[in-house]
Amino acid sequence: MRAVQIERHGGPEVLHLRKIPDPAAGPGEILVRAEATSINPVDVKTRAGVDRPNPAIGFPMTLGWDLAGTVEAVGDGVTRFRPGDRVVAMSAQIATGLGTWADLVALPESLAAHAPETVPPVEAACLPLAGLTAVQALEPLRLKEGQRLLVIGAAGAVGGLAVQLAAASGVAVTGLVSRPGHVQAVLELGAEEATHEPERLPAGGFDAVLDTAGFAQPDAVADGGRYVSIVPGSLPGFDGRPVDARMNFVEQSGEQLGELARLVEAGDLRLRVAATLRIDQIRAAHELFERGGHLGKICLTF
Numbered sequence: 272m273r274a275v276q277i278e279r280h281g282g283p284e285v286l287h288l289r290k291i292p293d294p295a296a297g298p299g300e301i302l303v304r305a306e307a308t309s310i311n312p313v314d315v316k317t318r319a320g321v322d323r324p325n326p327a328i329g330f331p332m333t334l335g336w337d338l339a340g341t342v343e344a345v346g347d348g349v350t351r352f353r354p355g356d357r358v359v360a361m362s363a364q365i366a367t368g369l370g371t372w373a374d375l376v377a378l379p380e381s382l383a384a385h386a387p388e389t390v391p392p393v394e395a396a397c398l399p400l401a402g403l404t405a406v407q408a409l410e411p412l413r414l415k416e417g418q419r420l421l422v423i424g425a426a427g428a429v430g431g432l433a434v435q436l437a438a439a440s441g442v443a444v445t446g447l448v449s450r451p452g453h454v455q456a457v458l459e460l461g462a463e464e465a466t467h468e469p470e471r472l473p474a475g476g477f478d479a480v481l482d483t484a485g486f487a488q489p490d491a492v493a494d495g496g497r498y499v500s501i502v503p504g505s506l507p508g509f510d511g512r513p514v515d516a517r518m519n520f521v522e523q524s525g526e527q528l529g530e531l532a533r534l535v536e537a538g539d540l541r542l543r544v545a546a547t548l549r550i551d552q553i554r555a556a557h558e559l560f561e562r563g564g565h566l567g568k569i570c571l572t573f
């Protein structure tokens with residue numbers, strides 16, 4: 272089978288589509304034939320050596336966190352899936368070394384969920400990492416209906432899903448975006464307001480802030496409010512103000528992914544594809560991703 276691997280850190284030129292032996296499903300694992308995946312910032316940062324993988328993961332290293340495909344075989348003890356099932360999964364590649372950018376992926380069934388039946392694999396591949404990050408980052412914000420949330424980076428993959436999830440539960444969402452051309456897209460996701468001008472944000476105007484861009488806005492949160500960032504190194508200080516502030520890091524969960532997939536299936540969560548390339552165009556896909564400014568994800572088909 273083919274897999275996207277790196278043998279050293281660097282630019283897109285270090286990405287190679289190599290032939291490696293097929294994996295097999297071990298006990299508790301499913302073997303998935305990949306149909307689509309998507310690029311996440313962590314993939315690019317791992318390739319570049321900005322994010323350093325668990326040192327136990329040596330080279331060559333298969334990259335990729337997102338997976339949408341069909342179960343080809345199941346290992347002993349697998350109870351939730353059968354061959355032929357369409358699935359999505361998120362694998363924390365940087366921690367475990369299990370990359371999803373391969374024709375066949377063997378992974379624990381606990382990481383997978385039945386894919387949303389109403390969308391094609393390319394769209395489904397936009398869900399795992401971004402969706403789990405969004406839902407898990409919203410949890411510590413403990414938002415109630417009618418409360419005000421600022422999402423920084425609201426046009427992005429995680430931000431766009433967080434906007435939708437919060438708005439659907441009756442939260443009044445304001446989106447901060449990087450450019451004027453992204454304002455309308457965020458309003459269409461359910462935000463009440465959106466701006467590309469941080470100076471227009473009311474000081475203390477929000478019960479909670481979710482930063483998905485690493486562009487800290489400590490003044491925006493009200494005293495007694497909550498503040499979550501998912502971008503390492505971007506959690507601001509609050510000068511002794513009473514703000515519950517924390518970093519959040521995504522965790523693997525097939526169960527939560529299943530809940531998100533059902534929202535997609537019900538039409539309550541929209542997945543956005545900006546471009547689709549083939550897996551053999553992986554270098555071009557990374558270059559495109561790194562240009563930024565996308566409304567939706569850069570996806571890859573197998």
Ligand SMILES: NC(=O)c1ccc[n+]([C@@H]2O[C@H](COP(=O)([O-])OP(=O)(O)OC[C@H]3O[C@@H](n4cnc5c(N)ncnc54)[C@H](OP(=O)(O)O)[C@@H]3O)[C@@H](O)[C@H]2O)c1
Nearest residue numbers: 312404424426427428429448449484486501520521563564
């Ligand atoms: N902690 C975790 O577990 C975790 C999990 C997933 C992701 N992350 C991190 O979270 C970040 C977002 O991930 P993602 O997948 O959502 O990436 P993404 O799709 O690239 O989204 C980032 C968004 O932020 C926007 N942005 C950049 N600078 C901004 C600014 N100054 N003000 C407002 N918006 C700004 C970007 O716009 P442009 O494209 O125009 O620049 C883009 O729309 C990445 O740094 C990623 O590594 C962390």
